[in-house]
């Protein structure tokens with residue numbers, strides 16, 4: 562089955578990912594294979610979503626997307642997708658590691674009229690003592706930039722942890738100013754075909770524009786880290802929450818390897 566097949570990654574692509582902290586790859590899941598996964602994800606998001614407020618009544622984070630986590634725990638079809646060797650091997654190859662584990666998945670559906678995704682660093686949230694973390698962000702429909710393809714600050718991953726700056730109006734102001742001051746080149750796909758994906762490092766600064774269209778931007782993410790990584794200090798409140806949810810029972814210094822974090826490839 563397609564999810565266990567190899568997606569060839571060249572040495573030039575590995576070098577580009579390691580230099581920029583992100584890369585766009587086409588046909589990570591060829592479009593003809595998407596419908597069953599798309600449908601299972603839409604169904605699971607509908608079942609699990611707890612957001613009922615109108616967009617105008619939410620804060621900036623709430624307007625950015627409907628965020629539904631670990632869909633694989635609730636749908637066998639989504640589980641097949643999240644556990645796919647094909648995606649995990651891309652993650653391992655780009656990071657230059659032998660094997661990766663699953664951290665968690667999340668659907669990030671930016672609604673029609675949804676707001677910006679503020680500038681942020683994912684690894685602010687993750688109690689993982691390694692630089693080898695990566696998110697696959699796949700669109701399940703053809704989308705254009707004005708629906709919210711991700712915008713990356715190329716090379717910003719080398720900065721490492723920039724502090725306790727969770728996704729918010731403050732992160733948008735503070736980190737946008739940082740990106741401008743440092744003069745990072747910005748990269749954003751003008752369009753992405755269904756099944757294309759970006760991969761970005763946990764430290765890479767990124768954001769997204771609003772969804773100006775009248776259609777949902779259905780994005781599915783899977784987050785991986787290098788097998789062998791340990792749990793870091795729980796030095797901000799989001800890392801405590803993430804440890805409780807994604808690394809149950811693990812203490813700082815322990816291997817990051819709970820039953821929710823299988824080796825995938």
Ligand SMILES: O=C(O)CCC(=O)C(=O)O
Pocket residue numbers: 625626669671678683696698709711767768769780782
């Ligand atoms: O989907 C978005 O707008 C933001 C995605 C993101 O921040 C991520 O996947 O790390």
